[in-house]
Structure formats: C-alpha cells, structure tokens
Amino acid sequence: DQQVKQNSPSLSVQEGRISILNCDYTNSMFDYFLWYKKYPAEGPTFLISISSIKDKNEDGRFTVFLNKSAKHLSLHIVPSQPGDSAVYFCAASDRGSRLTFGEGTQLTVNP
Amino acid sequence: DGGITQSPKYLFRKEGQNVTLSCEQNLNHDAMYWYRQDPGQGLRLIYYSQIVNDFQKGDIAEGYSVSREKKESFPLTVTSAQKNPTAFYLCASSILPGASDGYTFGSGTRLTVV
Numbered sequence: 001d002q003q004v005k006q007n008s009p010s011l012s013v014q015e016g017r018i019s020i021l022n023c024d025y026t027n028s029m030f031d032y033f034l035w036y037k038k039y040p041a042e043g044p045t046f047l048i049s050i051s052s053i054k055d056k057n058e059d060g061r062f063t064v065f066l067n068k069s070a071k072h073l074s075l076h077i078v079p080s081q082p083g084d085s086a087v088y089f090c091a092a093s094d095r096g097s098r099l100t101f102g103e104g105t106q107l108t109v110n111p
Numbered sequence: 112d113g114g115i116t117q118s119p120k121y122l123f124r125k126e127g128q129n130v131t132l133s134c135e136q137n138l139n140h141d142a143m144y145w146y147r148q149d150p151g152q153g154l155r156l157i158y159y160s161q162i163v164n165d166f167q168k169g170d171i172a173e174g175y176s177v178s179r180e181k182k183e184s185f186p187l188t189v190t191s192a193q194k195n196p197t198a199f200y201l202c203a204s205s206i207l208p209g210a211s212d213g214y215t216f217g218s219g220t221r222l223t224v225v
Contacts, residue, residue, distance in 0.1 A: 009151060034213055043115075043201050043216030044154075089153060098144065098169075099214060103153035 003027045004092050006102035014110055019077040021105050023090030026071065030092040034099070035064060035075050038087045047088070048075070080109045113138045117202050117217035123225050124189070124196065132187045132220045134202035141207060143185035144214065147171060148199040157200075160185055189222065197224050 005024045013019045023033075031052040036044035050057040050064045050073070057064050063076045077084055090102040115136045124130045136143065145157040156169030160179040174193025179185055185204075189196045199221050203214040 006153075036216075041120075041199075041219065041221070043117075043203070043218050044214075045216070046213045049213065098156065098159055101146075101154040103151060 002103075003030075004090055004100050004102040006088075006090055006105050008105050009103070010106040010108070012108045012110060013080050015082055016079045019075075019080045019084065019107055019109065021075040021077075021088050021090075021107065023073050023075075023102055024071060025073075025092050027092070027094060027100075028071070029094040030100075031095055032093040033064070033066060033073050034091045034093075035062075036089040036091060036101075038089060038104070044089055077107075080107075082109050082111050085109050115202055115204055115215055115217035117200075117220050119220060120218070122220055122222045124222060126224055127191045129188055129190050130222065132189070132200055132202075132222070134185045134187065134217060135183055136185075136202075136204045136215075136217075137183060138204055138206075138215060139182070140204035140215070141182070142205045143179070144203045144205075145169075145175070145177065145185070145187045146201040146203065148201060148219075154201065157187065196222055198222060 003026050034049040035047040037047045038044040048059050048062050048064050050066050066073045085108050087104045087106050089104045091099040118133045142161050144159040146154040155171050158177040160166035176188045201219045202217040205214050
C-alpha cells in the first residue's frame, strides 16, 4: 500500500522557468510533510517542510503548497537552475512516526 | 562536524555470502534507520531503531538483520537469504523518532552481488 505517491517519474524544464513537483497521499492522519533532494550516489538532503496546520511554506526559491482536502502537496521552484537537477522525494509523517517516502521525481533543468 | 558516516561506499558480494554495512553517527541522535533505494521504487524502510538495544522491522526486513549496541552505531547485515540484494543502501538518523526535525542521511553504500 503506497501511502505517498509521486506519479511523475521525471520532469524536464528550461532554466529560469518554474518547476512544479507533485505528491499525493492517502493517509489522512499524516500531519507533517517534507521534501528531500538527492544527487546520484549521495544521501538525500532536507529541502523544505510544511505542517498540516499550514497551506503554504516558502524558503527562497522553494515553496511548498498543501491541499489537505485533496491530499495533495506540491513543490514549486522558481526560477529553476541547472543545479536543481536531482531526484526529489516527498515524505510524510503521522504524529511523529517514522517518515514514509514517495518514489521520487527526477528533475532535469536544461540550460 | 557532526554527521553520519556510511562505509564502504561500494561493496561487492558473492552469492551466498553475508555482508555488513556500517553506519556511524556523531549527532547524538536517538533514532536510526536503514533504507534501500531501487530505481522507480523510492526509499523503502528496512529496519529502524528508536533507542539502544531496541529495533523494529520496516517494510522490507526479510533477509536483513541489524543491531544497536551503541547509540552511535547501527550496522546492517545483508544475509544470503536476501534474494535481490543489489541496491543503494542509505542510513539515516533523527533526534527523535518523529519527523519534526527531519532525517539526516549518510552518503550511502552501493552493494552489488557478483
């Protein structure tokens, strides 16, 4: 049972444009959501998070939106840069339990 | 600098052999985790430990074993019972078992069965 799903295995955008990465979840008890970024042969690094009491969190070029009624969250990167090319994982937690990760989306930003 | 160290970075195993992957952290984190990454399947939890001398199975524990004798160390043994061990293995830790502080990951070990 995949409780966190990232339905797009890959996404390609032009440098300077917006990248939108999507994530859906099925467990209504999830109350904390995170995005991680991963380069090849390295461990994931924390990017941005959002609590279920909010619907938006912003950090520089990165913004995460949460739509609880749709059980959907998205990560917006504006403007996209070639260094943003990586695999992005969505993760969710239920009241402080261990994280559940999505399958990941490979983002490629073309110069 | 605090962090998580995984070793070795690359590991080759012959069929039928057990191998142990090392994970050490100096972050004073209570909880530690082992994940496996396969293409198109994201990160799947193998085992996790919330405290010394205690650990729980994750979603894909079959063919793996762990120990947590020290707070800093959480080694993973891939046994010969693991049918498809070739993968990228990631160790992580967190201050508490909860997610509010997020996880800190090591740089991973690539295991290949030859």
